[in-house]
Amino acid sequence: MALDTGAAVGAPVQASSRSAPEPAVGSIPAPVRVEGPAEAEDLSWARYMAQSQGRGIEALSERTADSTTFVNPDGSLTTEAFTGPIRVLREDGVWRQIDTTLALEAGDLKPVTTVADVAFSDGRDRRLAAVRYGGRTFGMDWPTALPEPVVDGSSAAYALGGGATLNVTALPQGFEQTIVLDEDPGKAPSYRIPMRLEGLELSKDARPRSRRLRTVPRPWCSLRIRPSSSRT
Incomplete structure (x- = not known):
């Protein structure tokens, strides 16, 4: 289940009134x-x-959730843009690298740092997973x-019995779930x-919607059949 909610390693960005020194006219410091x-x-x-160090320097004031801007030794700028957020700006003003390790x-089982608040069950109850963002x-x-x-990095695996395993994996903006069957069930299983839902509603095509969300959750399920190792 992935919820694309948008927004969010770094070091804290601290404002300063100091100005960078200007090189003397006609002189360029040798790279150090x-x-x-x-x-x-x-x-x-x-x-x-x-210019003084002869290497690219990131300008922290230009840092965003999905881009990093560097100044090159010749004074030009290079911006690395990513398809999704790689960091999150926390309430303390510090950028933190996204880390989906549970x-x-x-x-609850929770990833270290993600855009949305993600939580998985640690077992012994019926709550599987939840994504919270912006009061929804x-x-x-x-x-x-x-x-x-059984927890492995960003994933938690629940043994359902009968050779079925329910897997949930934390993502930067939500989670996804799959059910793995160890053997051919003979007919399509049904779950x-x-x-x-809080602050959302389900439409007939099973896609939660909210006018105030930039994007919406997109539930999906993938069934994978592991090939049998037996031979006939």
């Missing part, structure tokens, strides 16, 4: 090899550091109590998955 972060608080300082927090919630339950999952 410098160890340490290749970043400066604004474009002015980034230009000075790039960790136990307040009885999209949640999925399971018809029966879930077992304790009824209860949903919990």
Whole structure:
């Protein structure tokens, strides 16, 4: 289940009234090899550091959730743009790298840093997963109590019995779920998955909608059959 909600490594961006020093007229400082972060608080300082150090310097004032801007030694700019957010700006003003690794927090499995608030069940209840963003919630339950999952990085796997495993994986802006069958069930399996919505409504095509969301959750399910290792 992926919820594209938009918005959000870095170091804190601190405002300063200082101005980057101007090189003396007719003189250009020789590049000096410098160890340490290749970043400066604004474009002015980034230009000075790039010229004096002979390397690209990121201007932190230009940093966004999905782009990074560098000043090159010749004074030109290079911006790296990404197809989705790679970092999140927290309330403390610090950019944090997106990290979908799951960790136990307040009885739920949650990724370290994501755009939306994502939570998975740690087992022993029917709550499977939920995405919260901007006062809106999209949640999925399971018809029966879930077992304790096996956690591997960004994913949690719940053994449903009968060779079926329910997998949920945290994404930067939501989650996705799949059901893996260890053997051919003979006929197409059917699952009824209860949903919990706050600030959203389900249309007939099973796509939650809200006029105030930039994008909407898109639920989908993928069934994969692992080939049998037996031979006849």
